[in-house]
Amino acid sequence: MRKINKIPCPKFVNHISRNKLNKFNIWNKLDLNIKQKTRDYILKEEQKGLSAYTEKRIEKSKKLHIDHFHKRDLYPQQTFDWDNLLVDEKEKPYGADAKDKKILKCDYKWVINPVVDDPHQYFEYSANGEIIPKIGLGKYEKKRAEKTIEIFNLNHSSLVDYRKTQYKHIHDYLDAGLPKQDILSELAEAPFLSLTEFLLP
Template identity: 35%
Template sequence: MFKVNKTPEPAFFQDFKRKNKLSNWDEYSNYPEIKKALREYMLLEEQDLCCPYCEILIEAETSEIEHIKPKTHFKNEFQNYNNFLTGCKGTKICGNHKGNKYSENFINPTLEDPEDYFTYDIKTGKIIPKEINGIKYEKAKETIEILNLNDSRLCGARKTIILQNINNLEYLEYIDGFSTLKKFLRENASIIY
């Protein structure tokens, strides 16, 4: 999971909201072009073409707008640009697994840096809490559970990256996605060997 530095709300979205006084997110289904434009903008300008939760490479056509604070519980946030991410549509992970779940302990990657909370287990490919107790531990543990970040497919992909690159860190730059895992491997090269 990586930090997302939100840019100011794009002018095209401001114009759209000014011209179309929508009252809930369901009404956006009548405007697929604005949803696609938002996904593309966030992917290109803020997310380096990756899902910020699982860090896999995604495309606008096969992604979705993720409401960090679920629109069902935070009705006034349904068109708050700072509450949006472009997320993957992976089954049983990320936004699809999160659904309408929310907790004050959930790590919001637009407000907090997930790297302060998470690290990796190089033997299993799991993302794990950096701390062993306390609030950072609790927040990391709960966020991992809410997003199902240790789904077997994600752990398998991470483990493959680790095993294929542990002795050849210079090749990490050719791998798409998984930016925090690649950074972790580079920073811990002396410990891993």
């Protein structure tokens, strides 16, 4: 998980303002073209082609959706809040789908929000591909990191395998004496940017 800087899409903001859309149940009636353009904008401009939660690289052709970090049924007032809209894959046992199946309103005080919080302050990675709480965190911060990993199922076996492979590739580059900038160039289109940043500070 990495920090996401939100930059409102003018078309979406203007459409919402012009049509005075502010009710929870109107989201499903939102113009499909506006939804698709909004989704593609968030994925490309804000998330750099990566899942908001897992950092897997995701393509527009795959099953994607706009996720409400704060679920609409729990926080209807945030349905059209730009800072609450992120993009993730559908029908996966991790990420947005995992969160939506298990999160309770009381969990939000613990879960790290990649728009508001800086995940870099909370996580690091082990050589076996697991995301873990950063060493040296206080009790409160450590609980937030652990709860976030649990809610989003960030140590699902497939994610761990992906990260383990990338971890090894980076160490192979380092062992071969490749300069940092050359490694970064090689990994320019790779997923898991926070893993790369962790190993190449």
